[in-house]
Amino acid sequence: MTTLLRNFWYMAIPGKQLKRGQMIHKRMLGDPIVIGRRTDGQVFAMRDICPHRGIPLSYGWIEGDGVCCCYHGWKFKTTDGRCSEIPALTEDNGLDINRIQVAVYPSLEVQGNIWVYIPNDPKEKLDLTQLPSPPIIPDLGNAVPNLSETIHFNCNIDHAVISLIDPAHGPYVHRSWWWRSGPPQLRTKEKNYEPVPFGFRLVPYQMPVSAKPYKLLGNQVSIEIIVQLPSLRTELLKGERYKACAFTAITPINENECELHQSLYWTVPGLGLFKPILGYLARQFLGQDRDIVVKQQEGLAYDPSLMLIDDADTQAKWYFRLKQEYLRSQAEDRPFENPIEARVLRWRS
Ligand code: FES
Ligand SMILES: [Fe+2]
Structure with missing residues (x-):
């Protein structure tokens, strides 16, 4: 694929x-x-x-x-x-x-x-x-990103996408001395997913009020994550007072390289003052994803067979199914039919 x-x-x-x-x-x-x-x-x-x-x-x-x-x-x-x-x-x-x-x-x-x-x-x-219009982030009107980062990945786009939507690597890959140090602490997660055009989404739900950084947006904050072909992920946070969005789009350079573009939007007044530090954190976070892929390439050079397990890798399986259906619908010159069905995913991370 x-x-x-x-x-x-x-x-x-x-x-x-x-x-x-x-x-x-x-x-x-x-x-x-x-x-x-x-x-x-x-x-x-x-x-x-x-x-x-x-x-x-x-x-x-x-x-x-x-x-x-x-x-x-x-x-x-x-x-x-x-x-x-x-x-x-x-x-x-x-x-x-x-x-x-x-x-x-x-x-x-x-x-x-x-x-x-x-x-x-x-x-x-x-x-x-x-033509269809390019992807438009709902509710953002004509907003432009408050922060943009682009990062180069030396891998086929499929590995970059499944890393982007992988819920299980966080506690292992995204670690630093000021955040998540010590042994990984995993909790069971249970979340609802449903199909959307050319993809699927995490059905919006209210975040626990204990999630501190989210409080900037107001007391009640809902989260929604939309994943769509060809390689888009939109994470929308809506609070009583403000909104924020992390939008990621991956573009293949060729079969073996791709570029990940991340755009951060927010409506929180004054947050712009923290751009240098937010930019640093975003680069560090994305850099961890890139570094793990660089290491992965060493193993992939031997063309090993790989595994996708339920439910931690179910979203990756969905991505491949969506892609396969897209290629089929193009070859058969017929409309795309979303193969994803609504379901609950359970994993530990
Ligand atoms: S004008 Fe472009 S190569 Fe001659
Ligand atoms: Fe990651």
Whole structure:
């Protein structure tokens, strides 16, 4: 099940990392892609290869509504990828430059993040109005992340996703001297799950009032965790007074590497003052996930057979079932049918 899922929106980068007039090269699901922001603020994504002699367009520059190649100055429109200028041509040259085209990927900036739609065939003409919208976090309106972290994983996306939704590694992996030191202390957990479009969710429930950091949001705090294909996890905390959300999107670079983007949103006034420390904690937490995967790769190099147990690994099993059903529905050209049924999961962590 290492297949990468196409025909989905994937997060490319946090919007604030792309200034007006800037372009960056990204590899997404193996495709070379240039992501850019025009001076009018509009973002775009296109194949990062000049059709003339193959140099990445990201070495060039943005001019109005086009991207100019750094090698011979050919210009391509960011909207449809058509060539609009070849400086070396004389006026009487009959070449129809409009027929020269670079593949354009649908791209959108939503809630402060830049998303790129990766189709089965990048050459296919896609109508943005016919596509589903990129993932939108409910109840957050036009909020932008208060904090963003991106971390590189040297593993296939499946291992990154099942680590992200794994409820049992916390007491072993996420430890530090100021938090969870000493022998792991496990408690039995029992939680309700149900299907949602392209995934499943932890049915929202009220947190025990003893959970101190959550008190910032008010006295009654509910938690909901939504997991959806291709690789999204949304943790929503809603208190009487304020809300917070940890949104994670993993994007494959290729079959063996991926990037995890985490966006933290909150409405708690004054919490912004603690950004340096919150950023440090988020990086430390995600770094622990990355380090364990680095170690895991040493064993996976021998291609061992692996196990998924009930109920601690049931969510991982669901992820693989969702993925399998998605691939089948695409191959059979039929709507996706969610294979997950509502149930209670019990585990110790
Ligand atoms: S290689 Fe791009 S213009 Fe020649
Ligand atoms: Fe983790």
